[in-house]
Amino acid sequence: MSLEIRSTTLLKKVMKNYFTSLDKADKVAWCTSVGPAELLRSFGFEVYFPENHGALLGATRQSIEHIPSAIKQGFSGHVCSYTTADIGAYLDGSTPLKKHYGIDSIPKPDLIVYNTNQCREVEDWFTWFADQYECPIVGIHPPRYLNEVSQDETKLVVEQFKKMIPICEKVSGNKFDIDRYKQTTKLSKEATMLWQEALRTSTAKPAPFNFFDGTIHMGPIVVMRGTQEAKDYYTELLKELNSLVKAGVGFVQEERSRIFWDGMPIWGKLRMLSDLFSQNNSTIVASTYCNSWIFDELDEENPFDSAALAYTKIFINRSEKAKMEFFKQWVSEYSVDGMIFHDSKTCFNNSNARFGMPQRLTEETGIPSLVIEGDLCDLRFFSEGQSITKIETFIEQLESRTMVMQQ
Ligand code: SF4
Numbered sequence: 001m002s003l004e005i006r007s008t009t010l011l012k013k014v015m016k017n018y019f020t021s022l023d024k025a026d027k028v029a030w031c032t033s034v035g036p037a038e039l040l041r042s043f044g045f046e047v048y049f050p051e052n053h054g055a056l057l058g059a060t061r062q063s064i065e066h067i068p069s070a071i072k073q074g075f076s077g078h079v080c081s082y083t084t085a086d087i088g089a090y091l092d093g094s095t096p097l098k099k100h101y102g103i104d105s106i107p108k109p110d111l112i113v114y115n116t117n118q119c120r121e122v123e124d125w126f127t128w129f130a131d132q133y134e135c136p137i138v139g140i141h142p143p144r145y146l147n148e149v150s151q152d153e154t155k156l157v158v159e160q161f162k163k164m165i166p167i168c169e170k171v172s173g174n175k176f177d178i179d180r181y182k183q184t185t186k187l188s189k190e191a192t193m194l195w196q197e198a199l200r201t202s203t204a205k206p207a208p209f210n211f212f213d214g215t216i217h218m219g220p221i222v223v224m225r226g227t228q229e230a231k232d233y234y235t236e237l238l239k240e241l242n243s244l245v246k247a248g249v250g251f252v253q254e255e256r257s258r259i260f261w262d263g264m265p266i267w268g269k270l271r272m273l274s275d276l277f278s279q280n281n282s283t284i285v286a287s288t289y290c291n292s293w294i295f296d297e298l299d300e301e302n303p304f305d306s307a308a309l310a311y312t313k314i315f316i317n318r319s320e321k322a323k324m325e326f327f328k329q330w331v332s333e334y335s336v337d338g339m340i341f342h343d344s345k346t347c348f349n350n351s352n353a354r355f356g357m358p359q360r361l362t363e364e365t366g367i368p369s370l371v372i373e374g375d376l377c378d379l380r381f382f383s384e385g386q387s388i389t390k391i392e393t394f395i396e397q398l399e400s401r402t403m404v405m406q407q
Contacts, residue, residue, distance in 0.1 A: 003244070003251050005213050007237045014233050015219050019101045022046050027172050028107045030129070032122045033222050034292070034311055035115040036140065036161055038188045038303070041226040042181040043172040048107050049223050050125065053097075054082025057089055058267030058377035060096045067378060081346040081377035083125040090132070109133055111171045113164065115140040117317040119349035136171060138164050142312045147319045149312050157308035178303075184226035185307065186300035194234030195221045196294045201241040202285045203334055206250020207258065208241050211284035212274035213251070215265045221293040251283045257398040258335055261287040262327075263342035264350050264376040269384070276388060280395045286334040288315055288326070289350075316350055323352060324360065331365050338398045339369040340391070345381035368401065370394040 022028060025046035031037050033051040040047050057063040063081060066088030071077050073091065075084050089095055090106070097103040112135055114126040123139055130137035140160045143153045165176045195218070202209045209217075217237060224230035244250075259277070261284045266273065277284060292315055299306035315326050330336065339361060341353035348354065358369035372390055374382035 003208065003249060005209070005217065005237075005240065007217070007233075007240050010233065010236055011217060011219065014224075014229055016101055017229070018220075018224055019097060019103055022048055022107045023101075023103045025107065027110045029111040029113060029168075029171075030109040030126065032114045032118065032126070034118055034314055034316075035113050036164070036307060036311070038184040038226040038298075038307060039161060039164065039181060040111075040113060040168065041184045042177065043168045043174050045111065045168075045172060046107070047223070048109070050086050050106075050129070051082050051122075052219070052223050053089075053095070053106060054086045054377060055265075055267055056096045056100070057085040058082075059270065060099075061268045061379070062089065062094065062096055063268070063377035064379060066092050066094065077378070078346055080119070080121040080125070081375055083121055084346075085377045086125070087128060090129075109135045111135065111167065112137040113140070114138075115142070115311060117142050117144070117311055117314060119316075119347075121349070136167060138167055140164075140311075142308075142317065144317055145319045146312075146317070147322050149309060153312060154305055154308040157312055158304045161304055161308060181303050182300040185298055185303040187228060187231055188225040188295065189298035189300065191221055191225060191227075191230040191234050192293065192295045192298065194231065194238050196296065198234060198238045198241055199286065199290055199294075200333075201238070201245050202283075204245040204250075205258075205335065206248070206253060206255035207283045207285040207334075208244035208250055210251040210274065210277070211261045211287045211290060212265075212270045212277075214287065214290040215267075215270060218290055218293060225293075252278045252281050254281050255283055256281040257337045257395055257402065258283055258285045259395075259398070260285065260327075260330060260334065260336045260339045261289070261342065262339060262352050263288065264344045264347050265289060266342065266374045266379075266382055267377055268379050269374075269382065272384070276391060277395075280392060282395045282398075284340070285336065286330055288330075288352075291330070292316065320355060320357065323357070324364070327357075327361055328365060331361075331367055336367060337402060338394060339367055340394070341369060341371045343371050343373050345373065345375045346378055347376055368394070368397060 029045035063085035069088035070084035297310035
């Protein structure tokens with residue numbers, strides 16, 4: 001049997017409070033998951049993240065019901081299934097927030113902000129909603145696919161951040177206050193560092209925290225950056241994980257293989273996959289996805305420049321060369337035995353198996369890799385039986401390899 005994380009009870013309370021506050025909020029800004037949440041909070045906006053809603057639609061498998069409604073509006077079924085599920089749910093007048101939190105609908109935006117540091121899809125998705133709600137919209141368009149992020153690039157992004165200020169002032173009715181921005185940046189930095197420490201507890205053997213738990217516990221670092229509540233939550237989670245490491249307790253006790261997951265989660269299959277790995281005494285110890293909300297460059301003394309750097313440097317926004325360096329570092333840090341690349345049908349932006357990365361990584365590190373095909377929300381693209389067979393065979397190979405290496 002795999003380990004249950006006790007902090008999950010607190011997490012549910014924290015997330016419920018977040019959604020309840022949103023429902024009652026005076027001013028709401030919508031934001032992409034790696035958008036400038038700290039700046040928006042400094043103006044007093046409650047911040048809502050449509051991608052989180054997309055993940056909820058996927059995890060509850062409601063996405064399947066709603067994607068066809070977006071397709072009828074002209075969106076391709078091969079476009080980001082967060083986008084199609086979210087637009088479809090809106091057209092169908094449905095939301096999982098109702099069942100989970102007693103909230104009738106997603107919050108109406110006063111302002112919509114996106115950052116294309118992750119993909120261009122967010123621009124189309126958010127613009128569609130801005131048209132529906134007749135709401136002001138601001139886009140940040142940083143340079144993409146960089147090997148290194150230089151001052152020239154961050155300067156461009158800082159200028160775009162600063163252009164948001166008059167719009168935020170007008171919509172919120174509050175003047176920009178640098179001290180408030182420094183404070184939200186400080187809180188965001190503290191929470192993100194705690195989240196990083198929580199993830200790093202899985203460098204221990206056995207690892208206490210697996211990828212599937214991580215996708216649930218990352219809720220506050222995605223939707224509550226810049227709040228005291230997010231910081232407090234990760235303080236508690238880290239305490240629990242550290243005590244598990246100290247007691248030598250792992251996600252699976254007899255950990256025979258340690259795997260890295262690249263790409264999006266398959267939201268509707270988290271439980272099935274988590275059980276599959278634990279039944280095979282294997283742990284997904286780390287992932288690109290959970291690591292995507294570590295913004296260690298944030299610095300409250302220099303909030304604009306540091307945020308521009310932190311949000312432009314993220315993994316998804318980088319070149320293949322830069323991504324390879326991230327992978328090599330994670331493989332060594334987490335003592336990884338094998339890599340799984342999830343080639344997500346509707347998110348090529350967060351799928352890294354299409355340009356030879358698995359082969360190159362194996363050549364450079366000797367670590368075997370497996371590619372599985374699936375999707376974040378559209379389960380029509382995921383063949384469960386075939387994937388289980390592939391994963392079990394891969395885990396067996398990893399175990400045999402370890403035995404040979406130990407001889
Ligand atoms: S990164 Fe992928 S999953 Fe996320 S919004 Fe963009 S296309 Fe969709």
